[in-house]
Amino acid sequence: MEEELIDSSRLSLPRKSVLPGTGFFYPDDLDEERAEERAKEELEDAEVAVVTDTDADGLGCVALLREVYDAALDVADFEERIEERLAEARGEVDEAEEDEEAEEDRPESPVALMGSSPYSLEDDLLRVAEYAPEGIDVFVCDLCPDRYEYVEEELEALAEVAGSIRWFDHHQWKPEVAEQVRAAGVDLVVGESDEECSTDVALRELDYEFDDRFVELAAVTRDHDLWLNEDERSQDLADYAYWTGKEEYVAIVGAYGADLPEVVEEYIAHRRVEKENLIETAVSRAEFKSVGDWTVGITYGRCSQNEVADALREEGADAAVIVKPAGSASIRGSEDFERAHEVAGLVNGGGHPKAAGCKPDIYDDMLDYAHHWTTQGATTKRVILNAFERVAETPAEGEDKAEETADAGADADADAETDADDAETSE
Incomplete structure (x- = not known):
């Protein structure tokens, strides 16, 4: 198959909204091979390893840790590359030059960044155990296993290698899972999920006097x-973490904090034009269904789920569902609907009461995906609406029963519940 057929950057916006990105069409084993290679390279001489979610919260933890260990990468190199991307976007050059040799020669931090997700946590822990030097300090940030069995063997292997293992998170941990993780020799600190993010937890738990920019x-x-959406800069951080590479984000926020430099603001503004168009397209497709006492707004498309959910709530939805081209879905609640995690738990997912994610187990082959794209997620929508109906028939006190049905990754961060999408929709 010609690469042009799966090159997402060549699609018109209406088609781009319906189809997944280029990464979706690459076999998982290619990604796994590359992940193994990168893990070996990054961990070989590392003094510290950070296994973290790659949203703004998880990467914020890495910025703090690199400050503590005096291991930040030179920000000037990243700023230069952003300028190159902008020049290409403005048409000032036919194509931004790729200096592959410079990319390979870029210094690596002794605080190795192992980007992870609720769906790959066990694999990434095992890579650290296999490739890191003996005695390495390990941090796990912004991730929460739904069951201890999912990470049991990997933590045992890691404990034999690591000098210490510390875990900073803010999700809703099951008490028995937290107890077992601590019993495995991990210094686990879990912040209040409705008061702190994981970067908050790292800030107060690390024995270091941070500058005001990190606070x-x-x-x-x-x-x-x-x-909370009370600081207009927070959306910039979230968008930038989503759109750029993890090393670039850590270097930039480590140097500037939340006040991003002008070149980054220009880059965000450029990317936001398409973002807003994709949001408008998804909102225009929305349908509103009555389920029990709730109005559920449900739509389909490649888009920013939080902004689409906000728009659907403004139009009267108590809960919003955004089905993605890659097959997953985001579920967002409101003051009148705080059972998103219960709905997701019935369709192979989980999360928070007001924000959760799932990927129904209904895709057996590419024909199922083709049907998904051409019908704009009709089957997925029906499955999720059926889950809403089941939750509507269950008293809120029955939460524990709903949670027991959740599969691996059920306590995924609401902004990371589509981490698979992030990779699948990258260009």
């Missing part, structure tokens, strides 16, 4: 991660 970075990250 402010944690506060602005919290503003987005807890859906």
Whole structure:
């Protein structure tokens, strides 16, 4: 198959909204091979390893840790590359030059960044155990296993290698899972999920006198991660973490905190034009269904789920569902609907009461995906609406029963519940 057929950057906006990105069409084993290679390279001489979610909250933890260990990368190199991307976007050059040799020669931090997700946590822990030097300090940030069995063997292997293992998170941990993780020799600190983000937890638990920019970075990250939306900079951080590489984000916020430099603001503004168009397209497709006492707004498309959910709530939805081209879905609640995690738990997912994610187990082959794209998620929508109906028939006290049905990754961060999408929709 010609690569042009799966090159997302060549699609018109209406088609781009319906189809997943280029990464979706690459076999998982290619990604796994590359992940193994990168893990070996990054961990070989590392002094510290950070296994973290790659949203703004998880990467904020890395910025703090690199400050503590005096291991930040030179920000000037990243700023130069942003300028190159902007020049290409403005048409000032036919194509931004790729200096592959410079990319390979870029210095690596002794605080290795292992980007992870609720769906790959066990694999990433095992990579650290296999490739990191003996005695390495390990941090796990902004991730929560739904069951201890999912990470049991990996933590045992890691404990044999690591000098210490510390875990900073803010999700809703099951008490028995937290107890077992601590019993495995992990220094686990879980913040209040409705008061702190993981960057907050790292800020107060690390024995270091941070500059004000890091204190402010944690506060602005919290503003987005807890859906407070009181600081206009928080959306910039979230968008930038989503759109750029993890190393670039860590270097930039480590140097500037929440007040991003002008070149980054220009880059965000450029990317936001398409973002807003994709949001409008998804909102225009929305349908509103009555389920029990709730009005559920449900739509389909490649888009920013939080902004689409906000728009659907403004149009009267108590709950919003955004089905993605890659097959997953985001579920967002409101003051009148705080059972999103119960709905997601019935369709292979989970999360928070007001924000959750899932990927129904209904895709057996590419024909199922083709049907998904051409019908704009008709089957997925029906499955999720059926889950809403089941939750509507269950008293809120029955929460524990709903949670027991959740599969791996059920306590995924609301902004990370589509981490698979992030990779699948990248260009």
